[in-house]
Amino acid sequence: MTFDQPSSGLPAEPTSTDPIDRVIAYHIRTKHHLNRYARSLGFLDWANQPNPFRRFEGAPLIRLPLLNPDDEPRSPAYDAMYQPGAVASQPLTIRTISRFFELALGLSAWKRAGESEWALRNNPSSGNLHPTEGYVLVPPVEGLEPAPGLYHYAAKEHGLELRADFPPAQITQVLAPFPDGAFLFGLSSVHWREAWKYGERAFRYCNHDVGHALGSARLAAATLGWTMVLLDGADQNQVALVLGTHRQADFGEAEPEHPDCLAVIWPHESVKRDAHDLPLCLDQAVLKHLAAGPWHGRANPLSREHGVHWEAIDEAADASWKTSEEIQAIPLTMAPQIRSEAHHVSQATSDAATIIRQRRSAVSFDGRTSISAATFFQILHRVMPRVERPQLQRPIPWDVLPWDPAIHLLLFVHRVEDLTPGLYVLARDTKKLPLLQRAMHAELEWTPVPGSPDDLPLYWLLQGNAQRLAAQVSCHQGIAGDSAFSLGMLAEFEGRLRQGGSWWYPRLFWEAGLVGQVLYLEAEAAGVRGTGIGCFFDDPVHEVVGIKDLTLQSLYHFTIGGPVDDDRLLTLPAYYHLQRG
Ligand SMILES: Cc1cc2nc3c(=O)[nH]c(=O)nc-3n(C[C@H](O)[C@H](O)[C@H](O)COP(=O)(O)O)c2cc1C
Numbered sequence: 001m002t003f004d005q006p007s008s009g010l011p012a013e014p015t016s017t018d019p020i021d022r023v024i025a026y027h028i029r030t031k032h033h034l035n036r037y038a039r040s041l042g043f044l045d046w047a048n049q050p051n052p053f054r055r056f057e058g059a060p061l062i063r064l065p066l067l068n069p070d071d072e073p074r075s076p077a078y079d080a081m082y083q084p085g086a087v088a089s090q091p092l093t094i095r096t097i098s099r100f101f102e103l104a105l106g107l108s109a110w111k112r113a114g115e116s117e118w119a120l121r122n123n124p125s126s127g128n129l130h131p132t133e134g135y136v137l138v139p140p141v142e143g144l145e146p147a148p149g150l151y152h153y154a155a156k157e158h159g160l161e162l163r164a165d166f167p168p169a170q171i172t173q174v175l176a177p178f179p180d181g182a183f184l185f186g187l188s189s190v191h192w193r194e195a196w197k198y199g200e201r202a203f204r205y206c207n208h209d210v211g212h213a214l215g216s217a218r219l220a221a222a223t224l225g226w227t228m229v230l231l232d233g234a235d236q237n238q239v240a241l242v243l244g245t246h247r248q249a250d251f252g253e254a255e256p257e258h259p260d261c262l263a264v265i266w267p268h269e270s271v272k273r274d275a276h277d278l279p280l281c282l283d284q285a286v287l288k289h290l291a292a293g294p295w296h297g298r299a300n301p302l303s304r305e306h307g308v309h310w311e312a313i314d315e316a317a318d319a320s321w322k323t324s325e326e327i328q329a330i331p332l333t334m335a336p337q338i339r340s341e342a343h344h345v346s347q348a349t350s351d352a353a354t355i356i357r358q359r360r361s362a363v364s365f366d367g368r369t370s371i372s373a374a375t376f377f378q379i380l381h382r383v384m385p386r387v388e389r390p391q392l393q394r395p396i397p398w399d400v401l402p403w404d405p406a407i408h409l410l411l412f413v414h415r416v417e418d419l420t421p422g423l424y425v426l427a428r429d430t431k432k433l434p435l436l437q438r439a440m441h442a443e444l445e446w447t448p449v450p451g452s453p454d455d456l457p458l459y460w461l462l463q464g465n466a467q468r469l470a471a472q473v474s475c476h477q478g479i480a481g482d483s484a485f486s487l488g489m490l491a492e493f494e495g496r497l498r499q500g501g502s503w504w505y506p507r508l509f510w511e512a513g514l515v516g517q518v519l520y521l522e523a524e525a526a527g528v529r530g531t532g533i534g535c536f537f538d539d540p541v542h543e544v545v546g547i548k549d550l551t552l553q554s555l556y557h558f559t560i561g562g563p564v565d566d567d568r569l570l571t572l573p574a575y576y577h578l579q580r581g
Pocket residue numbers: 120121123124125126127128205208209212359360361362363477479531532533534535
């Protein structure tokens with residue numbers, strides 16, 4: 001008689017040292033299965049719940065003016081925010097920086113239940129844990145003193161902490177290749193904040209949150225008439241150098257920050273007709289001088305103890321580290337005003353900033369509310385990046401990602417008037433239609449949807465009530481079935497990684513997060529509500545449409561419908577804690 005070896009239930013450790021194999025191994029290892037979730041503690045260690053607010057103790061804090069919604073700079077209409085060139089450019093001042101950070105990463109409200117009180121932000125985050133930290137590197141700005149340099153955004157104080165003051169001449173050199181009035185924006189992640197709750201799968205969630213934050217920053221910039229593009233040619237050591245995340249002495253015992261990305265932001269009107277190319281990287285020689293500082297502040301520890309250290313996260317972060325710089329550039333052209341066609345205009349009656357501030361995740365849906373087909377098509381239209389256009393003329397926020405889309409939507413339609421319930425696919429890049437079709441069951445219909453706009457590559461796959469199925473594959477969460485529709489974001493997976501490199505792994509999640517951010521706002525604009533869904537059973541989702549290999553992988557889910565509010569919670573204004581005096 002033989003006995004089976006006891007199994008941990010986990011896939012074998014990766015033996016390959018190829019970074020692409022290593023990120024794929026991480027991905028497979030962190031799948032949720034119907035009978036087994038990805039590894040995590042399995043309970044919440046409340047005593048060590050991480051502080052969602054990072055501070056750099058000893059760094060000078062410059063408070064940003066708390067602006068009322070009606071104060072200048074005022075918000076454009078919601079639809080104008082998405083149209084390249086439609087909003088007049090604001091100058092870079094302490095007031096516009098204040099508005100930018102408020103709408104990008106600022107607080108949206110406080111919630112209170114009994115003794116507990118917690119903040120919500122304009123950018124969402126898995127579990128409201130907010131691993132993402134924001135930075136700017138700015139030239140001299142009136143009112144932002146003592147110095148130009150690198151600042152960290154302190155969300156609770158709505159202030160900027162001076163991490164490093166750099167000589168103005170050096171900053172000018174760094175920003176010289178970019179249009180007048182440009183500054184840099186950067187994001188980093190404290191992986192521990194998500195790992196505390198979600199264990200090994202947390203690297204995925206941190207990168208979703210980066211994508212959401214990129215979206216909220218791009219749209220905040222759009223309300224000020226600013227353009228924003230990811231400096232994706234830069235290698236990750238450069239990102240670390242600019243954001244100071246490599247400075248171990250400043251972090252000491254505090255949780256480290258993982259440098260994610262840098263973007264350049266500029267007033268779109270500063271681009272002249274005879275413009276040149278826009279580089280997507282930074283000058284290495286100039287950066288070295290910049291890193292000399294002087295630097296200020298020490299990071300605050302976020303938890304007293306850290307219990308389990310999730311090595312799989314370090315492994316994924318290491319394997320996906322972008323080690324090479326690409327000297328890429330894109331044509332820097334002034335965007336012609338592209339007017340929205342009638343069927344591309346939302347029903348939003350509020351301005352952009354109101355919609356951004358009111359964004360919330362629905363905690364449950366009523367299982368009744370339907371949306372019209374026109375609203376459904378409008379929402380889908382907004383996530384179309386229009387790949388046929390040059391990068392900077394793509395609809396906002398798709399101009400921020402300097403790559404052709406890798407994410408397509410598998411839709412579970414429950415309650416959309418005049419649409420047959422069932423499964424649909426939105427191909428965000430029609431060139432990829434054969435790839436999508438080959439990766440799925442041969443029997444699926446792929447019928448164009450009657451009544452949908454010609455420029456919406458929406459296909460009907462299968463008829464039927466998918467409410468139970470959607471909830472089941474979303475970790476049994478009712479929100480996926482009780483809504484008007486929910487969806488899985490299918491990423492072109494192994495091909496992108498093998499072709500582009502292991503550093504594409506986080507980028508696929510960034511793009512998914514950005515899609516999620518647009519969906520959140522579109523839901524609000526349509527008078528309904530959305531929720532991001534990070535918890536889903538990976539392969540059972542794939543099986544729904546017969547995906548058998550790693551060509552496509554679902555990375556993130558989303559649901560939109562009529563919300564049911566939790567009226568046990570008290571809501572307090574975003575900055576009431578600063579106004580108490
Ligand atoms: C990447 C990501 C994954 C999420 N996953 C879930 C989920 O699986 N289930 C859920 O109910 N909410 C989920 N949420 C919603 C968050 O819990 C919510 O954003 C957070 O509590 C903050 O609340 P707010 O969005 O109202 O500001 C997710 C959000 C994000 C950004």
